[in-house]
Amino acid sequence: MKMEPFVRTEMLSEQPAPLGETGVLKWMRENLFSSILNSIISILALVAIILAFMVLMSWAMQPSWASTSLSQCQDDPAITGACWGVINNRFNQLMFGFYPRVEQWRPTLAFILMLVAVAPVLFNNLPRKMMWFSVVYPFLAVILLWGGTIWGPLLVLAGFAIGFILFKVLFGIVGNLAAMLIAVFATLLWWLYGVSMVAEVLSGIIPIGLEPIESSKFGGFMLSITIGVSGIALSLPIGIMLALGRQSDMFIIKTLSVGFIELIRGVPLITLLFVASVLLNFFLPPGTDFDLILRVIIMVTIFASAYMAEVIRGGLAALPSGQYEAADALGLDYWQSMRLIIMPQALKISIPGIVGNFIGLFKDTTLVSIIGLLDPVGLIVTIQGSSDWNGIVWELFLFVAMMFWIFTFTMSRYSMYLENKLKTTH
Amino acid sequence: MKKSVLLGTIAAVGVMAGVASAGTLDDVKANGVLKCGVSTGLVGFAAPDANGNWEGFDVGICRAVAAAVLGDSDAVQFVPLSSKVRFTALSSGEIDMLARNTTWTFSRDVDLGFTFTGVNYYDGQGFMVRKDLGVASATELDGATICITTGTTTELNLADYFRVNGMSYEPVPIETNAEAQQQYLSGACDVFTTDASALAATRATFENPDEHMLLPEIVSKEPLGPLVREGDEPWGDIVRWTLNALITAEELGVTQANVAEMAKGTDNPEINRMLGSEGDLGGMLGLDSDWAVRVIAAGGNYGELFESNIGETSVIGLSRGLNALWTQGGLIYTPPFR
Numbered sequence: 001m002k003m004e005p006f007v008r009t010e011m012l013s014e015q016p017a018p019l020g021e022t023g024v025l026k027w028m029r030e031n032l033f034s035s036i037l038n039s040i041i042s043i044l045a046l047v048a049i050i051l052a053f054m055v056l057m058s059w060a061m062q063p064s065w066a067s068t069s070l071s072q073c074q075d076d077p078a079i080t081g082a083c084w085g086v087i088n089n090r091f092n093q094l095m096f097g098f099y100p101r102v103e104q105w106r107p108t109l110a111f112i113l114m115l116v117a118v119a120p121v122l123f124n125n126l127p128r129k130m131m132w133f134s135v136v137y138p139f140l141a142v143i144l145l146w147g148g149t150i151w152g153p154l155l156v157l158a159g160f161a162i163g164f165i166l167f168k169v170l171f172g173i174v175g176n177l178a179a180m181l182i183a184v185f186a187t188l189l190w191w192l193y194g195v196s197m198v199a200e201v202l203s204g205i206i207p208i209g210l211e212p213i214e215s216s217k218f219g220g221f222m223l224s225i226t227i228g229v230s231g232i233a234l235s236l237p238i239g240i241m242l243a244l245g246r247q248s249d250m251f252i253i254k255t256l257s258v259g260f261i262e263l264i265r266g267v268p269l270i271t272l273l274f275v276a277s278v279l280l281n282f283f284l285p286p287g288t289d290f291d292l293i294l295r296v297i298i299m300v301t302i303f304a305s306a307y308m309a310e311v312i313r314g315g316l317a318a319l320p321s322g323q324y325e326a327a328d329a330l331g332l333d334y335w336q337s338m339r340l341i342i343m344p345q346a347l348k349i350s351i352p353g354i355v356g357n358f359i360g361l362f363k364d365t366t367l368v369s370i371i372g373l374l375d376p377v378g379l380i381v382t383i384q385g386s387s388d389w390n391g392i393v394w395e396l397f398l399f400v401a402m403m404f405w406i407f408t409f410t411m412s413r414y415s416m417y418l419e420n421k422l423k424t425t426h
Numbered sequence: 427m428k429k430s431v432l433l434g435t436i437a438a439v440g441v442m443a444g445v446a447s448a449g450t451l452d453d454v455k456a457n458g459v460l461k462c463g464v465s466t467g468l469v470g471f472a473a474p475d476a477n478g479n480w481e482g483f484d485v486g487i488c489r490a491v492a493a494a495v496l497g498d499s500d501a502v503q504f505v506p507l508s509s510k511v512r513f514t515a516l517s518s519g520e521i522d523m524l525a526r527n528t529t530w531t532f533s534r535d536v537d538l539g540f541t542f543t544g545v546n547y548y549d550g551q552g553f554m555v556r557k558d559l560g561v562a563s564a565t566e567l568d569g570a571t572i573c574i575t576t577g578t579t580t581e582l583n584l585a586d587y588f589r590v591n592g593m594s595y596e597p598v599p600i601e602t603n604a605e606a607q608q609q610y611l612s613g614a615c616d617v618f619t620t621d622a623s624a625l626a627a628t629r630a631t632f633e634n635p636d637e638h639m640l641l642p643e644i645v646s647k648e649p650l651g652p653l654v655r656e657g658d659e660p661w662g663d664i665v666r667w668t669l670n671a672l673i674t675a676e677e678l679g680v681t682q683a684n685v686a687e688m689a690k691g692t693d694n695p696e697i698n699r700m701l702g703s704e705g706d707l708g709g710m711l712g713l714d715s716d717w718a719v720r721v722i723a724a725g726g727n728y729g730e731l732f733e734s735n736i737g738e739t740s741v742i743g744l745s746r747g748l749n750a751l752w753t754q755g756g757l758i759y760t761p762p763f764r
Contacts, residue, residue: 071741074633089476098478216503278511281518372466372508372515382506384604385467386475387741391631393604 069388086389087399093383094399097219097374103147103211107222110144113137114229122414138233145218145226147210149203155195163187215293219374221403226293227375228362231300235361236354238301239308244338246313257309264306270367272299277371296368304361311357315350316342348422355415359408366404376400450522450654450661451712454495459503462488463521466506469627470736470744471527480504483735484525486725487546487652491523491668494717499724509578513538517655523665525652527621529579534653541659543666545651546728548748548757550644551583552622554629557639559616564643568593573606573615575599580620583646603628621648627742664711670760671700671718675727677751677760682726689719700763707763728758 019025032042059081067073067085074083087094096104117137120130139153163183170179203209218226245257264272276295284290319342327337347354369378380396383389454460464472464484472482480488480502489499505521516524517539527549528534530542555561564587574581576599588595598615600606607628610618618625622644629635652669654662675681678697680688691703698704702715711717725731732749736742750756 070631093474093476093478098474101477214503216505274511278514278518281514281520369466370508371511372506374466374506378466378506381602381604382467382473385465385469385471385473387469387473388475390469390627390741391604391607393608 070390070392071388082395083392084395086383086392086395089388090379090383094220094376094379096222097379098217099213099219099222100217103213106144106147106210106213110141111222111225113140113144122418143210146213146215148212149199149207149209151199151202151208152195155199155202156191159187159190159195162190215291218293220376220379223293223368223373223375224362224365225407227297227300227365227368230297231304231361231365232358234297234301235304235308235357238305239312240343242305242309243312243316246309247316260302261306261309264302265310269300269303269364270370272303273367273371275299292373296371296373300361300365304357307357307360308354311350311353312346314353315346315348318349319345348419351415351419351422355411359411362407362411363404376403450658451495451664454522458496459501460488460492460496460523461503461505461521462491463505463507463512463515463524463526464488465526466508468527468624470623470740470742472504472506472525474504481735483547483731484527484652486731486735487525487669487672488523489724490672490721491665493720493724494668494671494713495664497720499720513540516540516653519655522661523652523654527650528653529648530651530653531579539656540653541656541662542651542653543662544669544760545649545757546669547623547650549621549623549648549650550748551580551619551646551648552625552644553641554610554618554625554638555616555641557637561641564641564645565591565593567595567617569595570617571596571598571615572617572619573598573600573609574619575603575606576601578620579646579648584619587645607631623736623742623744626744627736630741630743660712664713667711668721671721671763672728672731673751673758673760674700674763675718675722676729677753680722680727682723682730685719685722689716696763 016022020029033039062079062081062084064073064076064079064081064083064085065088067076067079067083068089070083070086073079073085092101092104096107099107114137116130117134120126120128120134136157139157142153143150163186166186167179167183170182173179174182242257242261245253246261248254248257273296276299277292280290280295323341323345324337327341330337332340366375366377368375369381372378374382377400380400383396384392464480464482467473468482468484470482471484472480474480485504488502488504492502493499505515507515507521507524507526509526512524512526512528513534515521524540525546527547529549530545534540535542553564553567561567567588572584572595574584574597581597584595584597598609600609603620603624606618606620609615611632618628622640625640629638629640632638652665654665674696675685678694678700680697680701685701688697689701689703691698695704699707700718702708702718706715708715708717726734729751732746733739736744738745746754746756748757750758752759
């Protein structure tokens, strides 16, 4: 009998991979149990993690949310670990400091609107018209947070319009540079002298405004976010200017930029904060009421700008010089080449550094507790100072750390998303 | 040399600022609010409650002054100050007075240019140990590890005390009181030393306060009191005599409850002079005649303030000790209202 060779006539259908070669099992075999030693280490690590987690949970899971003082927690036999009542009891204070309770919708609204305002900056698939809101937002936030007459911020905003119109009108008459100088000078004059006078008159005629709240009432996370967000929003443009200034061919601009960056970077932030809170008082004429929080924001901003400038300079230095030459060859002027060719690439390279700076800046806002501002860390000491909560430590620090982590982790995730989106390599 | 020139310049500018704003009383009246520097949080002395209302023994002094000057014990803007910025805040005019458990020392009074207007609490540095350590006196602490807050007078006092007694110790430097508490409880040090009032307050928060004890030795003098800028005597007088009125009220039995009744006139001429039904002491201060009535009505007399904030009925449970009236063996004493 002739043996028919076996010939398969139809294709085998695809089979799922064997159980041991896919999914969790494969991953575990390859990563956790690839050798005896690795298996032992894996099991020991797992046991340690579970034990630590159980200890933490048995401490954290306590029916203590309703207690109103530490002694109440200590006296209650059902509570053997964390006393979370302090968070419940002082939540308002940790969020808003001493901001009057009936007015707390204002910082809350300002925070929500801030999310709306930054959205078009962060995600470019949103309608571009939303940018107008982002431009107006800072003035809106000032009105909401500090209250008072709405005319002050509005007139400051009008200063930009005055400068712009003046520039447009004079541009044809006296030329670019002179028009720019006059416009800037006129705007500064308006801000320094015009605004306060006109605002007084206007608020006399049409008194619209919210109840004014002094900055001394600011505290808690609201204070951290106010300082952090202002610092972040201001330090990026100033940092870009300083980085460009440092690379400039113009001697004075270059010297000033290098001097500023090196001077500010050479000084610890806490020193600048002390200057803001202590030394400035001596040099200002007595009776000047220069808002402490404003002083702190200025100091934090110039500090962050100096660092930002160096991060962006790193991005600029990483660009091949061919890019600069190509921009010149296309006949672009300085600002055009910076805006269209250099900066988009340099900023993309610097994203991790920039976001790293932002995160650092946001966490550095806790340093203001040393000059007596009641940010969340300052409030911890204050809350421990009340006779109800004297002696409580871990619960407060854990809560504050958790809140900071949420903010900074969001920032870091966004930076990864942005890097992915802008990735042009394949 | 350079440093001293710089400090001198700063001091000179500070003095000028002080001179230029002479007339704190008028400033306070114009502002309608008293800016009072307090601690950022110290049990029993100054801390805000959950609603943001400040309370405590030092806070009581601020409220009393506000009541005397402005007629409203709530017309106070409390400025929380860390120990590092408290003096510059006062000399630069950011605050009108400082009531921040500040020790009256020679250099602060003379060199920094402040006027201490009295003593509202006589404190001193003490030691806390575990009872099972078996120590009964600070002289038995040779070789102990000691938790101590850095950069304070307590550090220097401790070094002095151990040197005088020929003993050695191992310091564990700590930044804040709360941190010290944790270190001490976890056994990082045998002894925790700071002001005795703070030790008592700390001990009161422990799970088992009975396992710990304060040693009988007090190794330093820490008279705490309110202070104002030098060079504005009328304002200093107001703060000084507000404190004196609180103390005299306790001495004469004027309390928050009966002050309104006594203000109508009593058989005791000193009460009458103080409360304004006789003579014109208020006018001499630049205030109206009811000023002392409002001071006492704000939070009670010295004894009542003490009891409700730091005394034996409060959570801190300090006994009067040195802070009893001079008639009861303590040091609290005022010149007469005459």
